[in-house]
Amino acid sequence: MLARPAALTAADYRDPARFAAERRLLARHWQFVGFSDELLEPGSWLVREIAGEPVLVQDFDGELRALRNVCSHRFARLRAGEAGTATGPLRCPYHGWTYDRDGVPVGIPGNGDCFGLDREGKRALALTRYELDRLGRFLFVRVEPGGPSLVDWLGPHATLLQALSDGMSAPFAQEAQPWAANWKVGVENVLEVYHVDAVHPDSFRTVVDGSWRVEPSGLHSVGYAGIRPEAQRWWVGAGKRLGLIPVEALAGVEGYVHLLLFPNLAIGVTAGRMMSVQTLEPTGPETFTLRYRLCLAKAREGASKAALAAVTGHLSALNSQLLSEDRAVCGEVGAGLRHVDGAALLGVNENRIRHFHDMIQAQLGGGAA
Ligand code: FES
Ligand SMILES: [Fe+2]
Missing domain, CATH: 3.90.380.10 (Naphthalene 1,2-dioxygenase Alpha Subunit; Chain A, domain 1)
Known part of the structure; x- marks a missing residue:
């Protein structure tokens, strides 16, 4: 007989624990998120869920960054929808905290009276940053840091x-x-x-x-x-x-x-x-x-x-x-x-x-x- 049973069984297609393990697997691999053509405009952005993580990819004055799309204050999503173009800083819609390209909340309304966060305190609240790399116009994000570079991961391709x-x-x-x-x-x-x-x-x-x-x-x-x-x-x-x-x-x-x-x-x-x-x-x-x-x-x-x-x-x-x-x-x-x-x-x-x-x-x- 030429045929053989597959390595995976039916349970591997429906078991929640298996699904969680495969999500972690995805987090370790470069994931294609779009073409750089989509992010040419200043302030243009897109949002993807990668391995369960809400990832915001945004242009900051010609530099692309991948940040977790969740505000560090009380966890509102920073960008709603799949893609768009914004003017001004990255601002949370809830209480108006603004973030720089490193994900640090640099603008906190009422900071002095209500939070008293100094530079270090703000830095400690930076958004999680993900690895972002590109091959030509193909943009990739990796949620879990480490592992091979994009070019090594692609190998001969x-x-x-x-x-x-x-x-x-x-x-x-x-x-x-x-x-x-x-x-x-x-x-x-x-x-x-x-x-x-x-x-x-x-x-x-x-x-x-x-x-x-x-x-x-x-x-x-x-x-x-x-x-x-x-x-x-x-x-x-x-x-x-x-x-x-x-x-x-x-x-x-x-x-x-x-x-x-x-x-x-x-x-x-x-x-x-x-x-x-x-x-x-x-x-x-x-x-x-x-x-x-x-x-x-x-x-x-x-x-x-x-x-x-x-x-x-x-x-x-x-x-x-x-x-x-x-x-x-x-x-x-x-x-x-x-x-x-x-x-x-x-x-x-x-x-x-x-x-x-x-x-x-x-x-x-x-x-x-
Ligand atoms: S939840 Fe973002 S500023 Fe409050
Ligand atoms: Fe087909």
């Missing part, structure tokens, strides 16, 4: 990320969606193309040809799929019309390349001309947020706005369709997992999932299965 950062435009579509399954169900779903015939007959199946080659690389892994001739012709035609410059750094630029940066950042590149960046962000043992961004390769001057709108409209619709198909089937897996105890059976065409499980087990101290 740093070159590819830099090429994508240089070669891809700002997103033409993005969204965050709640999915009803454990986050690992979502990751596993992007690690194989076995489901494509059954789940995506009219969407992704029209793009990929069913071939699949997998390369584990440390914690991460890469999958390569061929593109069907009709899809290849479409991309060459659309590329010419829009003057797209394919990102050449990809081995297999004529195909579909899918990178998983452990544990939950998935980057798919189609024909070197479109990039999908997905983060699968755990929100509970049986829920996660799927956040995606779609980007086209940069174009030479001269493409018409109408042609660009037609291409991006088509690609957005195709992406929405295939995500709704994946979301539905992952919801079914999430529901099914409540009723079983054993481990799934993984075929050799699902070896990338086996690698993912082994890396999780090794990281959690359980050893590779």
Whole structure:
């Protein structure tokens, strides 16, 4: 028999203690939070929950900082919402404490009469600061300090990320969606193309040809799929019309390349001309947020706005369709997992999932299965 049971059992997808352990695992890894394009304006900010921590990433006069989004006084959230642009200092909406870029409360209304905090006292109340690093326009935050630098963590994939950062435009579509399954169900779903015939007959199946080659690389892994001739012709035609410059750094630029940066950042590149960046962000043992961004390769001057709108409209619709198909089937897996105890059976065409499980087990101290 070629197939073997998975390393993880159904309980590993619903047990709250396991979920807490995996959150700590996420805290130890660099997490993609967005593109620097989103934080170009002075005072622009975004908020993400990473491994249970509310993280505020904000521009302070051209310098980006990642701080805990909770006031040190009586714990109001400092920024409400997902993103925005603020003028003036970082100010708590409750009693108006203001913070500097180091997270120190430098402005405390009535300090002399009510708190009597000197410099040291204020410093002791500084917001927790998180590590923030970037590879080109890709911004990453790590909640738990220490561990490898971003470049070391990316390993051989740093070159590819830099090429994508240089070669891809700002997103033409993005969204965050709640999915009803454990986050690992979502990751596993992007690690194989076995489901494509059954789940995506009219969407992704029209793009990929069913071939699949997998390369584990440390914690991460890469999958390569061929593109069907009709899809290849479409991309060459659309590329010419829009003057797209394919990102050449990809081995297999004529195909579909899918990178998983452990544990939950998935980057798919189609024909070197479109990039999908997905983060699968755990929100509970049986829920996660799927956040995606779609980007086209940069174009030479001269493409018409109408042609660009037609291409991006088509690609957005195709992406929405295939995500709704994946979301539905992952919801079914999430529901099914409540009723079983054993481990799934993984075929050799699902070896990338086996690698993912082994890396999780090794990281959690359980050893590779
Ligand atoms: S809770 Fe922020 S100033 Fe009081
Ligand atoms: Fe899918």
